[in-house]
Amino acid sequence: MKPQYLPKPRIAPGIVRRQICAELVDLLSIAVAGLTTRGKAWIWSRSYPRMTAYRQAIYRLRRDGLVARRDEHAGSPTLALTPEGRRHVSAEMMPERFWNRRWDGRWYLLMYDVPERERRYRSVLNRFLTRMRMGSLQKSVFVSVHDIRPLFYDLDVAAAVAEYTNLFEALTVRGQSDAAVAARAWDFGQLREQQSKYLEACQARMRRPTAALPLPDVLAALRSELAGYREALAGDPLLPKALWPSDYLGPQVAAMFRRRIRRLIGRMISWKA
Template identity: 40%
Template sequence: MELLELLDVASVFLSRGGWAVLNRSCYPNQKLYRDATYRLRDKGLLVHHREGGRTPKLTLTEAGEGSLPDYFNPEKAWSRKWNSIWYLFVYDVPEADRKYRDVLRQFLKRLNMGCLQQSVWITPIDIRPEFDDLVKAASVDAFAYLFESRTVLGLPNRRVVDDAWDFDRVKQIQSHYCNVMEENMARLANGKVGVEDLAPLIRLSLEGLGAAFSEDPLLPKILWPPGYEGERAIGLHRTLFESIGKTLQNA
């Protein structure tokens, strides 16, 4: 069956009360449910089970508490080998469960998924483990399907990337960050930054780095769009902090 046919079947099924069909007496295996809930919590998604067959309540939290964000080591994501398979997350959540839908959408963004349409999200990363956890902990299979496909509507991969993520905006933000980093390094080299200025400089640079990568999905290198600035941005960030370290040593 072609992907378009699968999507059509999925949309019909979900629009006709998939929640009632798939609500398998709540959670028959409590250990699987607990394990899935814990893994999702580590990723920043809290799942609150509700009685009476009602849709679970979802809440986003700060993900990965106590760990560094992925953009501090983006090479790990960039160097991933891609098997040319796209993973499409397709959902249809009723308006009555709007809160569930909105939090689910935010969680998909947190997984660095791109939005092809409002209810069709895509990633080159295998998210079957995350989907399985969402099924076990939040019964997402009542509303959603996860598809694997080597092509998306016959489009070239570069077009898929352009449609799913706003890399024009990502480039604009990262280019600005790079310009600011170069200016700060020039100020350091010219002795225009005193020791008392280093703490604010570090804080602002870290805040800027977070902003520079806030919308960057950290795709495998093979899928980078032309002119991608992420590699340059992290390189300048590291160079600046090396310069700050030398300034402190010489103070």
């Protein structure tokens, strides 16, 4: 009988890039400080490694709409959500980047057990993971098809999330099919309902007569279109095609939104002419 070997742990390129970048910034700042003080700073400084990794993690999380703080005097880290993260807008404008991504069949499961006294921390973490389009298998078990190890790294550096959570990588979840796992993790029925309403509303507007519009009116209409489109994609995990339910409307929603935008821009051009 041939021995069977467990697969070697895979390196997370995103984490490696983060660590190398922070290390280079620290080394550069130490070198500059040493040169400008003729080496005295190398004797004075006892803070290496510095706070670069922490500051960079804070910045990346803020782009995702999460404010994290670690204060040694305040006890536990604190988390707070901002209205929206910039990277979410980018994902919604180009969802094909996620739909067309090749999936290697790996699931990433994040499980947490946050004490009751840290209720606010737990609540914000839960909402943030949902905002990051992760699915919920249970109240404290989230799943993603994307490699979230770099995100976990940032959360740990910035907010000590590893004190309460574990991150697992799996090829199967309770022996269920991939489609069954996805159906449990995300509410595809509700998603289809909200996307159907968006398409119906857009089609009704497309049937109305059009007239040229001045720039202020076009900008107001564009903001309204964007708000409706983002609402239609709220809760959409933007899964790779291999995991799409048979009645998924995501591509139709994206195509309709772009059609509406082109039409509005055309009305502005007509007004200028």
